[in-house]
Amino acid sequence: xxxxxxxxxxxxxxxxxxxxxxxxxxxxxxxxxxxxxxxxxxxxxxxxxxxxxxxxxxxxxxxxxxxxxxxxxxxxxxxxxxxxxxxxxxxxxxxxxxxxxxxxxxxxxxxxxxxxxxxxxxxxxxxxxxxxxxxxxxxxxxxxxxxxxxxxxxxxxxxxxxxxxxxxxxxxxxxxxxxxxxxxxxxxxxxxxxxxxxxxxxxxxxxxxxxxxxxxxxxxxxxxxxxxxxxxxxxxxxxxxxxxxxxxxxxxxxxxxxxxxxxxxxxxxxxxxxxxxxxxxxxxxxxxxxxxxxxxxxxxxxxxxxxxxxxxxxxxxxxxxxxxxxxxxxxxxxxxxxxxxxxxxxxxxxxxxxxxxxxxxxxxxxx
Amino acid sequence: xxxxxxxxxxxxxxxxxxxxxxxxxxxxxxxxxxxxxxxxxxxxxxxxxxxxxxxxxxxxxxxxxxxxxxxxxxxxxxxxxxxxxxxxxxxxxxxxxxxxxxxxxxxxxxxxxxxxxxxxxxxxxxxxxxxxxxxxxxxxxxxxxxxxxxxxxxxxxxxxxxxxxxxxxxxxxxxxxxxxxxxxxxxxxxxxxxxxxxxxxxxxxxxxxxxxxxxxxxxxxxxxxx
Numbered sequence: 001x002x003x004x005x006x007x008x009x010x011x012x013x014x015x016x017x018x019x020x021x022x023x024x025x026x027x028x029x030x031x032x033x034x035x036x037x038x039x040x041x042x043x044x045x046x047x048x049x050x051x052x053x054x055x056x057x058x059x060x061x062x063x064x065x066x067x068x069x070x071x072x073x074x075x076x077x078x079x080x081x082x083x084x085x086x087x088x089x090x091x092x093x094x095x096x097x098x099x100x101x102x103x104x105x106x107x108x109x110x111x112x113x114x115x116x117x118x119x120x121x122x123x124x125x126x127x128x129x130x131x132x133x134x135x136x137x138x139x140x141x142x143x144x145x146x147x148x149x150x151x152x153x154x155x156x157x158x159x160x161x162x163x164x165x166x167x168x169x170x171x172x173x174x175x176x177x178x179x180x181x182x183x184x185x186x187x188x189x190x191x192x193x194x195x196x197x198x199x200x201x202x203x204x205x206x207x208x209x210x211x212x213x214x215x216x217x218x219x220x221x222x223x224x225x226x227x228x229x230x231x232x233x234x235x236x237x238x239x240x241x242x243x244x245x246x247x248x249x250x251x252x253x254x255x256x257x258x259x260x261x262x263x264x265x266x267x268x269x270x271x272x273x274x275x276x277x278x279x280x281x282x283x284x285x286x287x288x289x290x291x292x293x294x295x296x297x298x299x300x301x302x303x304x305x306x307x308x309x310x311x312x313x314x315x316x317x318x319x320x321x322x323x324x325x326x327x328x329x330x331x332x333x334x335x336x337x338x339x340x341x342x343x344x345x346x347x348x349x350x351x352x353x354x355x356x357x358x359x360x361x362x363x364x365x366x367x
Numbered sequence: 368x369x370x371x372x373x374x375x376x377x378x379x380x381x382x383x384x385x386x387x388x389x390x391x392x393x394x395x396x397x398x399x400x401x402x403x404x405x406x407x408x409x410x411x412x413x414x415x416x417x418x419x420x421x422x423x424x425x426x427x428x429x430x431x432x433x434x435x436x437x438x439x440x441x442x443x444x445x446x447x448x449x450x451x452x453x454x455x456x457x458x459x460x461x462x463x464x465x466x467x468x469x470x471x472x473x474x475x476x477x478x479x480x481x482x483x484x485x486x487x488x489x490x491x492x493x494x495x496x497x498x499x500x501x502x503x504x505x506x507x508x509x510x511x512x513x514x515x516x517x518x519x520x521x522x523x524x525x526x527x528x529x530x531x532x533x534x535x536x537x538x539x540x541x542x543x544x545x546x547x548x549x550x551x552x553x554x555x556x557x558x559x560x561x562x563x564x565x566x567x568x569x570x571x572x573x574x575x576x577x578x579x580x581x582x583x584x585x586x587x588x589x590x591x592x593x
Contacts, residue, residue: 001474001481008469275465278426279524280454280482282447360426364465 002285006292013265020261021300024340027250027257028305031336032329033312034246038233040327041101046231050224051168052093053116054195055204057227058211058219075189077219081196084214086207088199091115092191094179098153098172102139102323105170106179106191109134115197116168123147124162130178133158138322139171156182171322194219247339254301254343258294262351266290273355274363283356290355294348295341302337372435373531373564374400374423379432381418381587392418394587395432400532403562405555407575410584416568417536419584423566424457424534425449437531454483458525462537464517466509472520473505479524489529499523499553515546522553526563533557535567539574551577 010017049057058081060072075092082090094106109126112118119126122137124147133153135145140163145151149160153172164173180186198207204223211221233239266273273286309328316326381393393415400406410416421427422434425441428449434441437456444452459465466475480488489495496502499519509517518538525533535554539547555577557563567578575581583590 001478004474005467005470005478008474012469271465272467272469275467276478276482277450278424278453278459278461278465279479280450282450285482361421364426364461 002289003292006289006296009265009269009289010293010296013268016261016264017297017300020257021297021304023257024254024298024301024344025304025308027253027343028302028336028340029308029312031246031250031339032305032309032332033316033326034243035233035332036309036313036326036329037316037324038239038243039329040325042231042233042236043327044325046228048167048169049231050228051116052195053197054091054224055198055201056196056208056211056221057224058194058196058215058221059192061217061220073191073193073219075191077215078191078194081194081211084207084210086198086200086203087196089115089197091195092176093169093193093195094176094183094185094190095170095192096154096179096183100323102172103170104153104172104174104179106174106176107169108176109173115195119162119164119168122163122165124160127161127175129159130175130181131157131159132161132174134162134164134173135160136164136166136168136171136322138166138325142320142322154182166322196221250339251343251346254298254340255347258297258344258347259350260347261297262290262294262348263354265293266351266355269355270358270363270366273358274360274366277358277360278364286358287352287356290352291345291348294344294352298337298341298344301344302333302340305336305340306333371401372399373402373404373437374398374566375433375435376423377433379419379422379434380430381415381422381427382430392587393422393430393432396584396587396589398582398589400564400566403558403564404580405558405565405578406567407578407581408566408568408584409570409572409575409581410590411570413586414584415587416570416584418587420534420536420566420568423532424459425452455528456531458528458530458533460518460521460525460533460535460538462540464509464514464521464541466517466520466524468509471506471508472501472512472516475509475520476505476524476527480527483528485528488527492523492527495526495557496523498556513546514542515549518542518546518550519553522550522557526557531564533563533565535565537569538567539569539571547574 058077078090078092081087089111091108091111096104096106098104119134127134133151139145145160147160147163150157151160158174177186180189198204208221208223211219215221233243276286313326313328316324376396376398379393379396380391383390383392396415396419408416408419418427422429422441423436425444429442436452439452441449467478470478493502499522501516501519501523504512504516512520538554539550542550551574554565554567558565569575
C-alpha cells in the first residue's frame with residue numbers, strides 16, 4: 001500500500017516528477033557520454049595504432065603512451081633499428097596535435113605500403129607533393145571534404161589528395177618530411193615513435209628485451225600489445241580526475257534536484273503528512289515514503305539517462321564521427337545509476353527528516 | 368476509574384507555550400465516558416474542545432492530570448507508543464474529511480489498515496460500506512466525491528481497524544443539512560448497532576443531540592453534563 005501511495009504521489013504531480021527525473025537523466029547521460037567518449041577515443045586510437053601493423057613500438061625513454069608532443073626521437077635510430085636481426089622493417093612516424101585530440105601523422109608513404117599493405121583509397125591517391133593531405137572517410141564526412149579541396153591545418157594550406165578507408169593511423173596524414181619541416185623537426189630529422197615489424201612476431205618479447213638493452217637511456221621498446229592495453233581510462237590520471245570531478249558534480253546536481261523536488265513536495269503535502277501521522281504512521285514510515293519517492297525518481301532518471309545517452313551518441317556520431325568516436329558503455333549503467341541514486345538519497349534526507357519531525361496537529365491545520 | 372469507562376480523565380491540564388507566553392488550553396478537565404457511549408462535547412471556539420480531542424486521540428501529550436484510554440495511561444506513553452495507540456485504539460473523523468487526495472476512497476481505507484499492520488477487516492465491513500452508501504464509490508478519488516461521500520469514506524477509514532473509540536471533530540462542519548443529518552444518523556446507528564464508543568466534538572447543539580449525552584466546555588473546563 002505504501003508503494004501505491006508513493007507512485008500515486010509521483011503521478012499526482014507528474015510534470016514535477018518528469019522534470020526532476022529528466023534532470024537526473026541528464027546527469028546520468030552526462031556520465032555515460034563522457035565515459036563513452038573517453039572509451040571511444042581510446043578504443044579508436046588503439047585500433048588505429050594496431051592497424052599500423054607494427055609488432056614493437058619504440059618511443060623516447062621518458063615519454064608516456066599518450067604524449068602528443070612531436071619529434072623527440074632522432075631519425076637516425078630508424079636505420080639503426082632496421083639493421084637489427086629479425087627486423088623486417090622499421091618506420092618513423094611523426095605526430096602533431098591539430099586540435100583537441102585530433103592528430104596528424106607524418107609518414108613515409110612508400111615504406112608504409114610495404115609495412116602494412118598500405119591504405120585503401122576510396123577517392124584520389126597517395127600524396128605527390130609536400131602539400132598533399134590524405135584524410136580518412138570519417139574526417140572527410142565530418143568536415144565535408146572532397147579530393148582537390150584546400151584545407152588549412154597547423155597554419156598551413158593543404159591540398160586534399162586522397163580519401164582513405166577509416167581505421168589506420170591518424171585521421172590526417174601527410175608526408176613525413178613535410179610535417180617535419182612544418183613542425184621544426186627537420187634539422188636534424190626527428191620522429192615521435194618508431195614502428196618495428198619483425199620477420200617472426202613470436203620473437204616480439206625477446207626483441208623488446210634486446211632493444212631495451214641496446215637502446216637503454218635513449219629509447220624504450222614496448223610490444224604493440226602492451227601499448228594497446230595501455231589505452232584505458234585507468235592509465236590516464238588526468239582523465240580519472242576529470243571523471244571523479246564529473247561524478248561529484250553529478251551527485252551534487254542529483255542532490256539539489258531531488259532536494260528541491262522533495263522539499264517542495266513535503267511543504268505541499270504537509271496536511272497529508274499530518275493525516276498519515278493521525279492514522280498511526282511513525283516518523284520512519286514518513287521518511288520511508290519520501291526515500292522511496294526519491295529512489296523512483298532516480299530509477300526513472302536512470303532509464304531516461306540511458307535512453308538519452310543513446311540519442312546523444314547517435315547525434316555525436318552523425319556530427320563528428322572522426323573527432324568524437326563515442327561508444328555505448330552498458331557496463332557503466334550500474335555505476336551511473338549508483339551515482340544518481342546516491343545524489344537522490346542525499347537529497348531526500350533533509351526533506352524526509354523535516355516531514356518525519358512534523359507535528360501532526362500543526363500539519364493537520366495546515367491550509 | 369469506573370470499570371465501565373473507556374475514557375477516564377481527571378484533572379487534565381494542557382499548557383501550550385507560544386513564544387514566551389503560557390497558554391492554558393485545559394484547566395483541570397474531568398470526564399468519564401462509558402464503553403459503548405455516544406458522547407457529544409459542545410462549547411464555543413477556544414473552549415478547549417479540540418485540545419481535548421487531540422489529547423484523547425494521542426496526538427498531543429497532556430501537561431498534567433490523568434488520562435486513561437481503554438485502561439492505558441497516556442501520561443506514561445512515549446511518542447512512539449502514542450502512535451501505536453492511534454493505530455490500534457483510535458479512529459479519527461475530521462471536519463475537513465482529511466482523505467489523501469492521491470488515493471482512491473478504497474485505498475484511503477486500505478492505507479489506514481496498512482499503517483496499523485492489520486491483515487483482516489471487521490467481519491461486517493462490506494455491509495458497513497453498503498450502509499455508508501460508498502460501496503460503489505471506492506474506486507473514486509476524493510475530488511470525484513461529494514463532501515458527504517468523503518465524510519462517509521472517512522468514517523469507514525476510522526472504523527476499519529475496529530478502534531476502541533471513534534473521535535469525531537466537527538464531523539458535519541463542512542456539510543449541508545441533509546448530508547449532516549445523514550452522517551450523524553450513520554454515527555448514531557453505528558453506535559446503536561455495534562456499541563462503538565463515539566466522542567464527538569461540535570459547536571452545533573442540533574448535532575450534539577444525536578449523542579446519548581452532551582457535556583459543555585468553556586475556558587478549558589468542563590461546565591456541565593447533560
